Amino acid sequence: MQAATKSVVSEELRARFARAKNVVVLTGAGVSAESGVPTFRGAGKTAVWKGMPFDVISSGAKLDRDLPAVWEWFNYRRGVLRTLKPNPAHEAIARWQDRFERFTLVTQNVDGLHHAAGSRNVIELHGSVWRARCLTCNSRSDLRASEVVAGVPSCLDCGGVMRPDVVLFGEMLPRGVFEQAAMWAESCDLCFVVGTSAVVYPAAAIPEIARAAGAYVIEVNPERTPLSNICDETLMGKAGEILPLIECTVVIENSKD
Numbered sequence: 525m526q527a528a529t530k531s532v533v534s535e536e537l538r539a540r541f542a543r544a545k546n547v548v549v550l551t552g553a554g555v556s557a558e559s560g561v562p563t564f565r566g567a568g569k570t571a572v573w574k575g576m577p578f579d580v581i582s583s584g585a586k587l588d589r590d591l592p593a594v595w596e597w598f599n600y601r602r603g604v605l606r607t608l609k610p611n612p613a614h615e616a617i618a619r620w621q622d623r624f625e626r627f628t629l630v631t632q633n634v635d636g637l638h639h640a641a642g643s644r645n646v647i648e649l650h651g652s653v654w655r656a657r658c659l660t661c662n663s664r665s666d667l668r669a670s671e672v673v674a675g676v677p678s679c680l681d682c683g684g685v686m687r688p689d690v691v692l693f694g695e696m697l698p699r700g701v702f703e704q705a706a707m708w709a710e711s712c713d714l715c716f717v718v719g720t721s722a723v724v725y726p727a728a729a730i731p732e733i734a735r736a737a738g739a740y741v742i743e744v745n746p747e748r749t750p751l752s753n754i755c756d757e758t759l760m761g762k763a764g765e766i767l768p769l770i771e772c773t774v775v776i777e778n779s780k781d
């Protein structure tokens with residue numbers, strides 16, 4: 525057990541993990557794959573719904589043309605997500621938040637599984653399927669209680685039209701979220717990039733900013749990505765299997781001291 529564990533996690537990473545003060549983790553759909561959440565890309569395929577590629581149904585253009593269809597898509601996704609649980613990768617990341625002086629979790633995921641695992645102060649770059657936002661007064665409502673949103677819901681504050689509070693293709697990120705993530709990336713010691721194909725910007729710029737500022741960057745993904753070349757280490761495998769390993773190797777090491 526110890527020999528195998530050690531080989532996946534390098535001496536360098538163990539040492540840096542043990543002494544890190546400021547850690548940033550960027551996650552993508554791959555961190556939720558072992559919970560049963562389909563990824564969008566990876567393994568050479570892209571997700572399709574009712575014959576529409578996901579980046580069509582999940583686009584600002586579609587929202588402008590056919591808001592009820594976009595709500596139907598997010599009703600479907602919430603229906604799937606409602607039955608799913610966080611996996612050991614989410615749980616490891618949640619534990620890490622109390623391990624370092626400064627810990628920043630940045631996610632591209634809208635599935636809410638980091639919160640479900642106990643992560644706090646998650647920077648949700650792309651919003652959440654569990655919220656709706658008013659197109660008129662911008663107030664938000666929580667959708668956890670509502671099984672399925674019939675048609676297009678109205679705002680309880682101003683009566684305006686509500687939309688899913690998710691950043692759709694062709695849309696800007698909510699003001700300030702990227703800047704906040706970039707600020708912590710600029711000062712971190714360690715940056716983990718977990719389960720993202722790193723093709724969507726500005727999210728994929730976070731590890732680039734961390735690397736340029738001198739951080740040690742570790743990618744966790746069963747496949748190489750466009751970011752792999754700038755990473756100090758690429759741990760090729762599943763996040764749910766690798767992330768807990770990183771922790772326990774440090775614990776084993778420390779227990780020997």
Ligand code: APR
Nearest residue numbers: 552553554557563564565566632719720721745747762763
């Ligand atoms: N552990 C780690 N990584 C995994 C696992 C796993 N168990 N399973 C798959 N992966 C990797 C895949 O190899 C792929 O590189 O996760 C990545 C998932 O990539 P995408 O589906 O492209 O997801 P993501 O990078 O989060 O997409 C970015 O694009 O679709 C939009 O807004 C959406 O937030 C999303 C953004």
